[in-house]
Amino acid sequence: MKISRNWLQTFFTAPLPDAQTLADALTFHAFEIESVENEILDVKVTPNRGHDCLSHRGIAKELSAILNIPMKGDPLREPMSGFTKSRHGEVSIDTPLCARYIAGYIKGVKVGASPDWLRKNLESIGQKSINNIVDAANFVMFNIGQPLHAFDAGKIGKRQEAIGKSEFRIQVRDAKKGEKMLALDAKEYVLSESMLVIADGNADAVIGIAGVKGGKVAEVNEATTDIIIESANFDGASVRKTAQQLKLRTDASQRFEQSISPELAAYGMRAATDLILKIAGGELVGFADEYPKPQEKKQVSVSVAQVNQILGTSLTEKDIADAFIRLGLTRKSYEMSSHRIFKVEVPFERLDISIPEDLVEEVARIVGYDKIPSAELPELKEALAININFAQSEKTRAGLIEKGYSEVFTSVFSEKGERVVANKVDGVRPYLRGNLADGLAEALQKNVRSKDLLGLKEVKLFEIGTVWNGGRESVMVGMAIETKQGGKITEGKLTTVNADHYENFPISTTERYQSFSRYPFIVRDIALWTETGTKPEEILEVIRKESGELLVRSELFDTFEKAGKISYAFRLVLQSFEKTLTDEEANAVMESVYKEVKKRGWEVR
Amino acid sequence: MKPQDVQRGHLHPISSLIREANKIFFDMGFSLAEGPLLESEWYNFDALNVPKDHPSRDMQDTFFIKNEQGNVLRTHTSNVQIRYMESQVKKGIQPPYRIVSMGKVFRNEATDMGHESEFFQIEALAVGEDVTLAQLKGTLARFFQELFGGTSVEVRFRPSFFPFTEPSVEVDMQLMEAKTSREAGSSPDASQSEAFRVPEKLRDKWMEMGGAGMVHPNVLKNSGVDSEKYQGFAFGFGIDRLAMLKWGIDDIRLMHSADLRFINQF
Structure with a gap:
């Protein structure tokens, strides 16, 4: 997720350190940083913190705790009153997968370009500015993490006899089988019953795929004057499935997928309506807030002893309290059976904190993992x-190596077998091998070609590996040896005998691997009388x-003596790292060798 | 290549590394445990606190088996943790437990010089009444020190997330030559002297090794271990990556190439 340093600065009075310092602070106390470029940090928020950290506010909060710089104000700690109900709209939720739905109705907005600061902020994190309404909604999402959507109220069905009844009816319901929606991206999506939609209850038309994408039918454009803002909470797993099935992952769906607090919807709505009134004018008519089961407050306790017991540290009560204070975790501390215990009030957005170990992690990363001793x-x-x-296996390995066999690993994936992978990404060799023999035969053939290069008299290979046949997974030993006819492959089950110790077989003494040329080589022999x-x-x-x-x-492969002279025959293997060597190039090498040996008085046979 | 190499066969570098790692961990009290490669989703995911339909399942690209619902090619050797603890509990044996498991794991992803769809993992688990994150640090330092032969090893943790550990960390390692040996080396070319056993490429540089952490209480519970009484650490690293660092191997695909131009160098 792209995070702008300038944007972060809006949460602080004191000037923030440079972007690299921020990146390091996050790296060692919170999240991996993919890149830092022109004041933009690409932060890899872990799945457990998708609830609260996929926003500038979330990262600002982390930095405030890590660097111990107070925030100017935390938008999520501001008092939140209820929403004035308006008779203009009603919301009905016909699914357990929507925890909350707030609709805000604003009349008389002037849709136009966004002010510079807003456009620049969005562009700095790679977002396109669309118009002031859409931008305001996006800004709030990237600022505090609540996805929002704006509908053109003029394009939503109004109830005819509206007196005493609400004009708009927004429904959150399961999609009907085969129901279609033309989305804002101008593509038509065919929906299924497992997906949630936002529907216009009066027109019985789908105006949005819940938490994923809005419909073209209620798109906000230049002609729009009245809008309905949606700030809602949808089930993470449901949004994830829908986005996957439709192959439509959006900034909104990515946030819902991680599960976010329904409390956040209120902050999102408040921030969005405030911003829209400021930059697009209009009159706030009122809200409808459907929130059947408010989120329960959570408390988690951990003792000083437990923190130290898990981490192997000797942190004091003060050290731990300090970490909690910096993280903005309200806590009480009390003594129970001679243990000092912290009872922490978990802020609504921290859905990740639910057991003592979660608090231990909070302490550890704020104190710093470098403070964990080594024991x-x-x-x-x-x-x-x-x-x-x-x-x-070790005995078998040692025995075979003794006999000249070299160990290989071949792939478990094969062109045939009993069992088959359903979703292999490259599509080739989808079966699980039923034997080692096929892989070994292939390996043997390949290695025979390198024989001269490796100076081998014959290629001998073995593999100890897993196969699947007869409905079972078993470990086999396979051997391959080169023969005149091609190769002989044998394979048998690894049979075990009792052992009361491991034998002390040698490990490789090689220090460094040398990369080898992938080009073909040329073999030349030279014999000399000396x-x-x-x-x-x-x-x-x-x-x-x-x-x-x-x-x-290069090696000596033949020697014989005759009449006071010795004949030596050498085998030379020539190969280039850059290209396939030609015969001419090999001849040239040999010519210069011949020339030099003749000079020495050795006679080429 | 020496002439005697023609006679003897060669040990695959992965096997050499497994042999060495097993010895190091055996000496630290870890016994070697195993589990199947084709595994149920329960042992590979659910028991390890990786819930269904949760983004954390996306962290690993999984091979599913056709017409065998609930079976996958294991994405890590962590299935062994659960199977081991479960079997110990069944036998009535309570912690301390210390195991190391090494074997093949699978990820359904495109391959390149740094990625393979099948590779080897080493994983260790220590459970007891007072097994700490500090002991994880110490255990890793000793393992790296013995494996890479540095005179001094530093282990660094960075915060991370894995569903099966809490707290979770990423492990970095740095191999250093002790100052004393550097000063002791009187020749100006001291880096070439006997005292320096660490290959230059690896020296004084932080390297990412893999994930670790304190075992999540749900993992203990799912295996039948009393999570109120016992706690533990676990880590999992790629053996291929360890081998690549140890010997300067530049392409992970060589491991399964069955190419003697590679294997005969070991």
């Missing part, structure tokens, strides 16, 4: 269990020097 686990008295499957006493190393040195970087492998 060792105590010795265990009990004897440790030996995992016989692992012991057996005087007795000439060492092969001496010749190899000359060969290596002459062939340069293209020589990736």
